[in-house]
Amino acid sequence: xxxxxxxxxxxxxxxxxxxxxxxxxxxxxxxxxxxxxxxxxxxxxxxxxxxxxxxxxxxxxxxxxxxxxxxxxxxxxxxxxxxxxxxxxxxxxxxxxxxxxxxxxxxxxxxxxxxxxxxxxxxxxxxxxxxxxxxxxxxxxxxxxxxxxxxxxxxxxxxxxxxxxxxxxxxxxxxxxxxxxxxxxxxxxxxxxxxxxxxxxxxxxxxxxxxxxxxxxxxxxxxxxxxxxxxxxxxxxxxxxxxxxxxxxxxxxxxxxxxxxxxxxxxxxxxxxxxxxxxxxxxxxxxxxxxxxxxxxxxxxxxxxxxxxxxxxxxxxxxxxxxxxxxxxxxxxxxxxxxxxxxxxxxxxxxxxxxxxxxxxxxxxxxxxxxxxxxxxxxxxxxxxxxxxxxxxxxxxxxxxxxxxxxxxxxxxxxxxxxxxxxxxxxxxxxxxxxxxxxxxxxxxxxxxxxxxxxxxxxxxxxxxxxxxxxxxxxxxxxxxxxxxxxxxxxxxxxxxxxxxxxxxxxxxxxxxxxxxxxxxxxxxxxxxxxxxxxxxxxxxxxxxxxxxxxxxxxxxxxxxxxxxxxxxxxxxxxxxxxxxxxxxxxxxxxxxxxxxxxxxxxxxxxxxxxxxxxxxxxxxxxxxxxxxxxxxx
Amino acid sequence: xxxxxxxxxxxxxxxxxxxxxxxxxxxxxxxxxxxxxxxxxxxxxxxxxxxxxxxxxxxxxxxxxxxxxxxxxxxxxxxxxxxxxxxxxxxxxxxxxxxxxxxxxxx
Numbered sequence: 194x195x196x197x198x199x200x201x202x203x204x205x206x207x208x209x210x211x212x213x214x215x216x217x218x219x220x221x222x223x224x225x226x227x228x229x230x231x232x233x234x235x236x237x238x239x240x241x242x243x244x245x246x247x248x249x250x251x252x253x254x255x256x257x258x259x260x261x262x263x264x265x266x267x268x269x270x271x272x273x274x275x276x277x278x279x280x281x282x283x284x285x286x287x288x289x290x291x292x293x294x295x296x297x298x299x300x301x302x303x304x305x306x307x308x309x310x311x312x313x314x315x316x317x318x319x320x321x322x323x324x325x326x327x328x329x330x331x332x333x334x335x336x337x338x339x340x341x342x343x344x345x346x347x348x349x350x351x352x353x354x355x356x357x358x359x360x361x362x363x364x365x366x367x368x369x370x371x372x373x374x375x376x377x378x379x380x381x382x383x384x385x386x387x388x389x390x391x392x393x394x395x396x397x398x399x400x401x402x403x404x405x406x407x408x409x410x411x412x413x414x415x416x417x418x419x420x421x422x423x424x425x426x427x428x429x430x431x432x433x434x435x436x437x438x439x440x441x442x443x444x445x446x447x448x449x450x451x452x453x454x455x456x457x458x459x460x461x462x463x464x465x466x467x468x469x470x471x472x473x474x475x476x477x478x479x480x481x482x483x484x485x486x487x488x489x490x491x492x493x494x495x496x497x498x499x500x501x502x503x504x505x506x507x508x509x510x511x512x513x514x515x516x517x518x519x520x521x522x523x524x525x526x527x528x529x530x531x532x533x534x535x536x537x538x539x540x541x542x543x544x545x546x547x548x549x550x551x552x553x554x555x556x557x558x559x560x561x562x563x564x565x566x567x568x569x570x571x572x573x574x575x576x577x578x579x580x581x582x583x584x585x586x587x588x589x590x591x592x593x594x595x596x597x598x599x600x601x602x603x604x605x606x607x608x609x610x611x612x613x614x615x616x617x618x619x620x621x622x623x624x625x626x627x628x629x630x631x632x633x634x635x636x637x638x639x640x641x642x643x644x645x646x647x648x649x650x651x652x653x654x655x656x657x658x659x660x661x662x663x664x665x666x667x668x669x670x671x672x673x674x675x676x677x678x679x680x681x682x683x684x685x686x687x688x689x690x691x692x693x694x695x696x697x698x699x700x701x702x703x704x705x706x707x708x709x710x711x712x713x714x715x716x717x718x719x720x721x722x723x724x725x726x727x728x729x730x731x732x733x734x735x736x737x738x739x740x741x742x743x744x745x746x747x748x749x750x751x752x753x754x755x756x757x758x759x760x761x762x763x764x765x766x767x768x769x770x771x772x773x774x775x776x777x778x779x780x781x782x783x784x785x786x787x788x789x790x791x792x793x794x795x796x797x798x799x800x801x802x803x804x805x806x807x808x809x810x811x812x813x814x815x816x817x818x819x820x821x822x823x824x825x826x827x
Numbered sequence: 828x829x830x831x832x833x834x835x836x837x838x839x840x841x842x843x844x845x846x847x848x849x850x851x852x853x854x855x856x857x858x859x860x861x862x863x864x865x866x867x868x869x870x871x872x873x874x875x876x877x878x879x880x881x882x883x884x885x886x887x888x889x890x891x892x893x894x895x896x897x898x899x900x901x902x903x904x905x906x907x908x909x910x911x912x913x914x915x916x917x918x919x920x921x922x923x924x925x926x927x928x929x930x931x932x933x934x
Contacts (some may be wrong), residue, residue, distance in 0.1 A: 296891060300873055303866070303898045310862040310905055314855050429886045436887045467881050468873035468891055475874030482870055486863065510915060513906045529883050592857040809835035816848060819833070819927045 195365075204652040222372050222577075226570035230372050233261045233574040237409070237582055238386065244401045248394035255618035258327040258395035259597050260500040265400055266508040270513020274498050276403030278305075278519060279410060280356075280587040280649075281363040281550070285580055287523065288556075289366020289549025291530025293444070293539050295465035297472050298530055304482045306516065308489035313512040316490040318505035319668045319815035328493050331604040331664055335676040335807035342606045344682035346598035348659045349493040350793065351686055353595035353629075354636070355652040356494075357588060361637030362645045363550070365585035370546055371554065371577045377638050383581075387588045391596070391626050396501060399589045411518065411815065413557070414525045417576075418786040420560045421532035435531050436462035445470070447539075462602040465534070475606055477777045481650060484781035488653035491660030494590040505818045517762065529553055536560065548646065550582075564812035592629050600625035647698040651689065654780050658788035659685025666792045668815055670807050677792040685788030692780035697773045699766045705756055712753035716746045833931035838923065841930050847919040854912060862905050869898055 222230050252258050265273070283305055290298030324331045329345030337422040361380055368379035388400045419530045425434040435441055446453040448470050453461060464470070472478050489495060499508045533542060533556040545551040557576040561569030600621040613621070663681045666673040693699075723743050730736045765771060775783075814820060838844055872881055873891065880891030924929070 269833065285921075296895075297873075300869060300895055303869055303895055306899065307862065307866040310902060311859065313906060313909060314862075380867050429888060432887050432892070448926050463887060463889075466887065466889055466892060467877070469877060472870075472874070475870060478870040479867060479875070482867060506913075506917060509910065513910055516902060516906050520903060524896070524899060809839040810833075812848075813835050813838045813844060813923075816851065817923045817927075819838070819845070819924050 194252065195645070222570060222573060223564065226567070226574070227372060229567075229570050230574040230577065233571070233578045234581065237578045238652045241405060241582070241585075244405065245390050245394040245398040248397035248401060248512050249765065251397050252393075252395045252619070254615045254705045255601070255622060257328070257397065258619050258622050259497070259593075259601065261396040261400050263501060263503055265501040265507075267502060267510030268514055269400065269404060270498055270502050270507070270511035271518065272407045273400045273403040273501075274495065274511060274515035275460065275518040275522070276407035276410075277407075277494055277498060277590040278515070278584050278587075278796075279407065279522060279583065280360060281367065281580060281584050283523075284410060284583055285363075285367070285550040285553055286548070286646075288526050288533065289542065289546075289552040290471070291527060292533040292537070292542055292552040292556075293549045293799075294448075294471035295441075295445075295531070295534070296468050297470055299527050300468060300472075302526060302774060304485040305489075306520045306523055308485045309512060309519065310518045311486055311490045312495065313509065313516070315665060315669075316496070316506040317499050317512050318818075320496060320664070321502060321505045321508040322815045322818045322821045323811060324496075324500050326497070327597045328491075328496050328600050328660060328664065329598065329606070330351050331502050332667055332678050333602075333606070335667065335804045335811045336678050336801065337803070338611075338646075339607050340675055341678045342602040344679050345660075347600040348682050348686055349598040350595050352491075352493060352652050352656050352660065353598075354632075355648045355655065356492075357591045358636050358640050359593075359645045359648040359652070360584050360588050360591070361633055362640050362643065364545070364581065364588070365637060365641070367550070367580055369579070370414035370751055371573075376641055380637040381634055383585055383588060384630055386639065387585050387592060387633075388627065388630040390585070391593050392623055395622070396497075396593060399586075399593055400501060401634060402582075402589060403586045406579070406582040407518065409582060411522060413576055413579050414522060414529060417553075417560060417572075418525045418528045418533070421528050421536070421556075424560075425532065428675070429532070431528065432466060435465060435535060438462060438535045441465050441531075441534050442540040444534065465531075467505065474777070476782065479781055480777050480779035481653075482781075483785055484650065484653040484657045484779055486657075487661045487785055488655075488657030488781075491656035491664060492653075493594040493598070493656075493660070494587075496664075497590075504821065529556060533559075539740045588633065592626060592633060595629045596622060596625035599629065603621045641796075647693070650779055651693050651698075654689040654693070654784060655686050657781055658689045658784035659683075662785070662788040662792045666789070666796075670796075671805070671812075672796050673792060674796045674799055674801035674804035676801060677794075677796030680795025681788055681792030684791035685784060688787050689780050689784040692775050692777075692784060694768050695770060695774040696778055696780065697776065698778050699768070699770075699771065699773070701766050701772055702760045702763045703765075703771050705760060709753040709756045713750050716750035716753070718745045720750075749799075835857070835925060835931065838927060838931045843919065844923055847916060847923070850919075851916055858909060866898065868916070887897055889904050895928060 238399075251262070254262075256262055283302070287298060287302045287305075290301055292298070320331055322436040323334055327345070328349055329342045332341040332345045361383060364383040365376045365379040368374050368382070370375050374382075390402050422431065425431045436459060442458045445464045445614070446456075448455075449461075449464070456464070469479070498511070502508050502511055530552060533552040536559045537552065541579070542549050542552045542555060545555065554573055554576045558564060558569045558573035561572035563569045604621045605611065605618055659682045662685060663678050664697045666681075667678060720743065722748065723739055725737045727736060727743070730739055872894065878888060880894070882890045884890055884893050
């Protein structure tokens with residue numbers, strides 16, 4: 194079977210379950226317009242597959258597979274970084290947070306952009322100057338290659354896996370919510386699609402898929418924002434409309450509860466533009482901010498992108514482009530989120546997905562003319578397809594990073610002692626891709642129904658506490674050595690994960706039970722009162738209204754009871770705790786300093802002649818690009 | 828993988844490299860510190876200076892929104908400033924790359 198046939202087969206494997214399955218579950222797209230959604234999805238998938246087909250012909254060596262031959266331009270790489278970075282969490286999640294919580298959601302988006310300053314100033318250029326394919330290449334340069342490759346690869350695989358599970362679950366839920374295809378099929382579809390990009394086209398195809406996706410995402414956002422502006426006015430007028438919008442005012446009243454009683458409608462609307470509706474624990478926010486600012490620079494799939502450009506200058510240019518695209522996108526998100534708060538309204542958004550992830554797709558539908566219009570459903574289908582492409586593109590980048598750690602660092606570097614032919618290396622990379630792709634699909638299905646939102650934060654926590662201190666200190670601190678890298682990687686990873694295991698992120702059965710019992714009691718009290726009201730009600734209209742409330746209370750009671758049943762009699766969390774030992778959800782504020790400290794102490798206690806002897810070479814090269822730049826000019 | 832064809836210690840000790848190195852370290856650490864301080868002012872301000880964030884600057888637009896938007900401007904500003912400044916470093920590095928064979932010739 195030739196390459197073309199293989200790719201067509203993979204394409205069919207994805208499309209068939211999408212088309213042939215009857216849509217049983219309830220979804221955002223009505224049955225009448227499903228064909229439209231499939232057409233848009235299909236067009237985008239076929240287009241990316243065609244690009245993969247072209248790319249596959251160009252992948253011959255390990256360098257092609259891992260870094261697209263190092264021939265990507267700064268502009269292209271900037272778009273690809275944006276495509277790699279704007280994951281479902283930031284694209285769908287932040288628009289959702291803004292639509293439900295107002296200002297706090299917007300504030301949250303800032304950290305995701307600021308994170309790129311550390312990438313620009315301290316990571317991108319030195320890594321381009323001394324790196325080859327992977328994060329561990331940088332660690333292995335002056336330290337013991339085998340030891341640092343092993344710890345580096347473990348950390349890369351850990352970070353990628355956490356991030357990957359969050360993306361796979363997000364993708365499954367997204368497709369299920371939008372078009373009603375079963376969760377398992379959605380995850381498999383995401384997995385197969387991503388596998389065919391990476392397997393056949395390596396970094397060449399992954400780069401182009403990321404560029405295409407970023408362009409689609411930015412285009413869709415600009416079109417939607419222009420539509421929002423044309424309806425609600427530009428900046429000042431727009432925000433004035435937000436403050437005076439009854440849906441926004443009602444939302445704030447719901448959040449504030451009793452505190453909202455003495456507030457005028459305008460005050461309620463204004464409150465939406467003020468901090469504090471969502472975030473109550475500032476230290477937690479600062480901790481998350483630290484994980485973002487230092488973690489992005491330690492994200493293996495982002496770091497890997499800098500090996501695809503020829504020079505440090507191009508690496509710099511790509512970060513600047515990425516910052517422009519990513520930052521511009523988040524500014525647009527402010528208008529998308531607040532636009533959705535007015536046009537769709539928080540109750541509807543939360544009704545489709547409690548996390549608010551459907552705010553942008555629902556806004557697209559509303560802007561196009563609503564649930565029953567052709568244009569509305571076309572726009573929904575388009576945004577949904579972009580969101581789907583987003584997940585596939587991010588997952589492809591992650592799988593490539595994890596596969597490179599397995600194949601290049603562990604297999605070629607450690608097992609084969611750096612001796613492998615090009616053909617063997619590419620084969621190892623492809624096998625690792627399939628293995629990791631299969632793991633991703635399996636974990637995605639296994640994590641069904643789990644709350645995985647905190648896994649993204651955990652991935653950033655590990656990247657900032659283990660990867661970043663190690664990469665940063667080996668590049669900039671003469672005394673850093675193998676001992677420091679090994680200790681730092683282990684301490685950073687273990688503390689970040691360990692703290693999360695004892696944090697409020699975990700489920701604490703006793704607390705869940707207490708809260709659920711309280712909810713049941715509240716519902717019971719309400720039912721008693723409602724039934725009394727019902728008996729006293731004079732006319733049918735009042736009766737009907739009370740009956741609705743009775744149903745609501747019964748539903749709340751059943752939901753609380755289900756939560757208790759789901760615990761299956763367990764009384765302690767996964768690690769055997771009654772209540773969290775650590776009060777913050779984000780471990781960064783503790784684990785990042787510990788990670789740095791571990792590298793420093795480990796280096797001082799360990800003697801490593803090679804790390805010291807190689808320092809001059811590494812430091813001169815990372816600063817000047819000698820040899821790297823030369824290789825290109827020749 | 829390490830290429831040791833050059834005498835790296837000699838290049839490291841070259842005054843031109845030392846000048847590049849100290850200029851870069853001073854510039855980058857200063858800019859990095861500025862960006863971190865400015866960023867963390869946002870969550871700290873939102874939590875502990877809520878009244879300041881609620882002050883209206885014009886119309887319904889309050890200080891908090893202006894400050895959050897300024898984070899974007901500052902981030903882009905830092906990127907632009909560095910892009911300009913880096914040209915200077917590039918020129919200095921270029922000189923070292925050109926003469927690397929001479930300075931770094933093995934004795």
